[in-house]
Amino acid sequence: xxxxxxxxxxxxxxxxxxxxxxxxxxxxxxxxxxxxxxxxxxxxxxxxxxxxxxxxxxxxxxxxxxxxxxxxxxxxxxxxxxxxxxxxxxxxxxxxxxxxxxxxxxxxxxxxxxxxxxxxxxxxxxxxxxxxxxxxxxxxxxxxxxxxxxxxxxxxxxxxxxxxx
Amino acid sequence: xxxxxxxxxxxxxxxxxxxxxxxxxxxxxxxxxxxxxxxxxxxxxxxxxxxxxxxxxxxxxxxxxxxxxxxxxxxxxxxxxxxxxxxxxxxxxxxxxxxxxxxxxxxxxxxxxxxxxxxxxxxxxxxxxxxxxxxxxxxxxxxxxxxxxxxxxxxxxxxxxxxxxxxxxxxxxxxxxxxxxxxxxxxxxxxxxxxxxxxxxxxxxxxxxxxxxxxxxxxxxxxxxxxxxxxxxxxxxxxxxxxxxxxxxxxxxxxxxxxxxxxxxxxxxxxxxxxx
Numbered sequence: 001x002x003x004x005x006x007x008x009x010x011x012x013x014x015x016x017x018x019x020x021x022x023x024x025x026x027x028x029x030x031x032x033x034x035x036x037x038x039x040x041x042x043x044x045x046x047x048x049x050x051x052x053x054x055x056x057x058x059x060x061x062x063x064x065x066x067x068x069x070x071x072x073x074x075x076x077x078x079x080x081x082x083x084x085x086x087x088x089x090x091x092x093x094x095x096x097x098x099x100x101x102x103x104x105x106x107x108x109x110x111x112x113x114x115x116x117x118x119x120x121x122x123x124x125x126x127x128x129x130x131x132x133x134x135x136x137x138x139x140x141x142x143x144x145x146x147x148x149x150x151x152x153x154x155x156x157x158x159x160x161x162x163x164x165x
Numbered sequence: 166x167x168x169x170x171x172x173x174x175x176x177x178x179x180x181x182x183x184x185x186x187x188x189x190x191x192x193x194x195x196x197x198x199x200x201x202x203x204x205x206x207x208x209x210x211x212x213x214x215x216x217x218x219x220x221x222x223x224x225x226x227x228x229x230x231x232x233x234x235x236x237x238x239x240x241x242x243x244x245x246x247x248x249x250x251x252x253x254x255x256x257x258x259x260x261x262x263x264x265x266x267x268x269x270x271x272x273x274x275x276x277x278x279x280x281x282x283x284x285x286x287x288x289x290x291x292x293x294x295x296x297x298x299x300x301x302x303x304x305x306x307x308x309x310x311x312x313x314x315x316x317x318x319x320x321x322x323x324x325x326x327x328x329x330x331x332x333x334x335x336x337x338x339x340x341x342x343x344x345x346x347x348x349x350x351x352x353x354x355x356x357x358x359x360x361x362x363x364x365x366x367x368x369x370x371x372x373x374x375x376x377x378x379x380x381x382x383x384x385x386x387x388x389x390x391x392x393x394x395x396x397x398x399x400x401x402x403x404x405x406x407x408x409x410x411x412x413x414x415x416x417x418x419x420x421x422x423x424x425x426x427x428x429x430x431x432x433x434x435x436x437x438x439x440x441x
Contacts, residue, residue, distance in 0.1 A: 014205075017287040018212035022220025025419045028289045048174045055181065062185070063201035064209055064295070066323070066330055067288035070186030077178060084171040115289055122290035124337055127358040 002052050005041065009056030012037045016057075017064055028127065029134025031141040032111045034061070035079040039107035040149025042083030043099040044157045050080055067121060075117035079110025096154060100147045107146030111139040199325060206295070206328070209284050276429040277311075278302055282421050283328065290358060292333040293322070296424060300324040307432035309380075309387050311425040312416035317341070317380060317391040318424055320432075329426075333418050334393065335361060342381040343393050345372050354378060354393055354412060361394050363410035368401050372410055385433025 012033040024030035034057035038050045054076045062069020083106040090098060115135055119128040128135065188194055225232065280298035298304050304324045310331050312318040319339065323330040332339055339356040343363070348371040352363045366372055376396040382389035394412040401408045 014208060014212055017284060018209040019216040021285045021287075021419070022213065022216035023223055025224070025417075030289075047171060051174060051178055054178060058182075058185070059201075060205060061287055062189075063198055064205050064284060065286050065288045066291060066293055067286070068186055068189040070182045070184070070189060071288075073178065073182035073185055077175070077182065080178060081175055084175055088171060118289040122288070124290045124358050127290060127337070130359055 001045075001049065005049060005052035006056050008037055008041075009034065009053035010060050012053070013057040013060035017061060024138070028115050028131040029138045031138050031145060032114050033142075033145065034058075034076060035110040035114055036107045036142045036145035036149060038076060038079045039083050039103045039110060039143075039146040040153065042080070042087065042106065043103035043146070043150050044153045047080065047084040047087050050083065054080060067118070071117065071121045075114040075121075076110070078113025078117070079106055082106040082109045082113075094157075096151070099157070100150050103146035103150045104143040108139045108143035111142035112136075115139075202295075202328070206283050213284060276427060278304065278426045278428045280304075280310075280329075280424050280426050282424060285419070286330075292336045292356070292358060292418070294319070294331045294333065294418065294421075294424075296329050296331060296426070297327070298426060299327040299329050301326045303428040304329045304426050305428070305431070307386065308430055309391060309427045309432075311391065311427065312418070312421055314415070315392060315425075316415040317387070317393045318416055318418060318421065320387075321426065331424075334414060335359070335418070341387060341393060342383040343378040344381045345396070346377040346379050348372065348376070351381060351383070352378075352410075361412040361414060363396065363412050364407065366408045366410060368405060368408055370408065372396060372399055372408065374399055378412060387432070388427070388430055 015033045020030050020033070034053065037057075038053050041053060042050050054073060058069050058073035058076060061067075061072045065072070083102070086102040086106055112135065115128060115138075119125045189198075278298055280296040280302075283295045283297050286293040286295070296310075304321055306321050306324055308321045310318045310320060317334060319331045319333040319336070321329050322332040333356070334341065334354065335356040335358060337356050337358045341354045342351070343354040344351055345363075345366075350366060350370045350372055352366040352372075355362050355364050363372070363378065374396055378393045378396065380387045380389060380391040380393055392415060394414050396410055397413040398411040399408060400410070
């Protein structure tokens with residue numbers, strides 16, 4: 001499972017670096033596939049398993065950017081944190097609707113946190129505020145992407161273990 | 166129990182991020198990063214080449230009717246031009262074709278170098294680009310980079326052996342001395358990450374919408390006369406010392422596939438005099 005997460009993390013980073021610039025011309029208003037994958041995986045499996053995705057994606061993005069890999073990893077932490085908090089709020093609710101909702105919220109909030117982190121890293125908070133509507137739309141798209149991942153990955157979800165589960 | 170385990174994982178990731186940030190300052194990090202970039206750049210370029218045509222279709226879906234009409238008229242024009250081109254192509258050398266591509270005859274192939282754009286920086290807030298030419302090809306930090314028509318796109322900020330990073334004009338750390346071409350008014354063209362503004366132009370100075378800005382040799386960082394942008398709005402407030410002038414770039418960096426690096430230009434380095 002770790003190897004799969006590693007491959008998916010690298011793929012998400014490559015999609016983010018190579019494919020998204022063809023569709024989104026703005027600097028800030030672009031969805032973050034790595035955050036969507038983290039939120040989707042956390043809602044399908046366990047939030048603790050997302051460290052591989054975050055680390056792999058951060059290292060790949062850091063290697064092909066002037067920004068440091070550490071900043072990319074820091075920028076993904078809000079998604080990981082949101083996924084962990086949401087998972088602990090209703091641990092017994094494992095319905096598809098609940099998992100989709102958790103992924104949507106964690107990914108959308110995480111995408112905003114991602115942009116916020118880079119606003120700090122590049123000291124350009126003004127530019128972030130100017131693109132707030134586009135950023136909101138991009139966060140929503142990230143959330144929908146995470147929801148789609150949860151639906152598609154439903155067969156791989158973590159099932160409760162127990163005699164009467 | 167689950168909560169404390171989650172907190173431990175989160176803390177471990179946070180510490181890992183801080184360690185990565187700290188490690189990036191160490192000398193070996195640069196070479197490791199360069200090796201990783203050499204491996205990943207082809208993959209990024211390949212995926213980008215695949216996605217770009219699809220992106221063009223998606224981004225321009227609302228222009229289909231207009232594009233169809235344009236296409237019909239352009240098709241006739243293209244047929245005529247193709248006949249002309251077939252004749253001309255035989256007469257052109259590769260270097261002359263490059264000069265024609267960039268629409269300028271001011272720079273000869275000895276002065277400049279064509280470089281492919283490998284990727285746009287994926288970090289939000291960093292209008293930067295990686296190009297496929299580096300120090301081994303004669304690229305040096307500070308050299309100006311031009312787009313189609315000889316318009317200034319940015320400058321080289323980092324030159325690796327076979328690749329270089331560009332800082333685009335729109336970067337908020339970019340500032341260029343420019344002259345309004347029609348009135349010869351001097352100003353500073355400054356990036357805002359989202360666009361450009363012309364600063365330090367006093368109220369009453371002659372600047373109008375549509376005016377073309379060209380670079381000034383002032384400071385020695387850029388050659389004079391490179392087209393840098395077009396004035397898109399001018400606002401003058403009674404209580405303000407300077408005018409508020411917005412400028413639109415004449416080149417869309419997102420659509421650039423090749424750029425021209427002025428390798429013959431040697432930017433002046435600021436000389437700091439010791440304090441008395």
